[in-house]
Amino acid sequence: MYKEAPLDIKTQLRNHALAQLTDTLNDILKQLGELREASDGEEKNPAGDKYESGRESIHQSQTLLDKQYASLTQMQRQLKEVPVQPVATVQDGALLKLPIGNIWVSVPVGKVEFGGDVYQLVSKDSPLVEALWGMKAGDSVDFRGRKVTLQEVK
Template identity: 30%
Template sequence: MDKSKILTAVKTKIADKIQKFERLIEETRASNNDTKSSMGDKYETGREMLQQEINNLQRQLNESLQQQLLVQKINGEPSSKVQNGALIKTDKGLFYISASVGEILSENRKIMTVSAESPLVKAMAGLTTGQNFFVNAISQTIEGIW
């Protein structure tokens, strides 16, 4: 499997998320400014709710920016063990260790992106092909690592 295509898909998903959050923050700020100018101090609660929404969106944007930094450090080199940037095939599915951005289709195969901090990756950390591990009392076998 071509890991460079998978890495590109992950980077694209993260970039799209960043653009979405930046746009939502800008729209919410504009809405907050409209409220200030047209409604006066009587609607302080509404403005505070908008500010909380901006703070929430900013937090999500910062998380996406952190994911982007993490993914930029990943190279497309083959892996022989479970680590960041590795593509892992188990008897339950394909997993790409990078940033958790959901499912990606590559070469007509579903690949689940998972963070190195996820319980799944922690359970198989450092293992190699042919080894077993357990997650939620379910046994999985590593069939291949790229």
């Protein structure tokens, strides 16, 4: 799993995930700009109903995108604070090797392909991480009816 030192992998994973988040944030900003243009271009219909429903739809889309933007911005800040030093137990910043794959306890970005390997970036609040919290390599836990053995912690 670890072709490089864990510190290098964690740093590169963080940089890769930050770049993904930045791309998504830029896309949201672009969509918000397009919605503002659509809202400004919306002409008052003599009947009024069509105009109001169109503006309400645009407003709902803007509200949703604003929430996504705020959530991703917060995730970006949290990711920058995740420790990247080597650790011996499951905690914030731990890089885990499990039979089901590689996990980095950081923020809930999801799957990241990097260096020929796939990593799941999850928060410390994920059910699996909560079940493994504080454990070290070789420890096992029953998780959703399956025995999960922690192969490596870095």
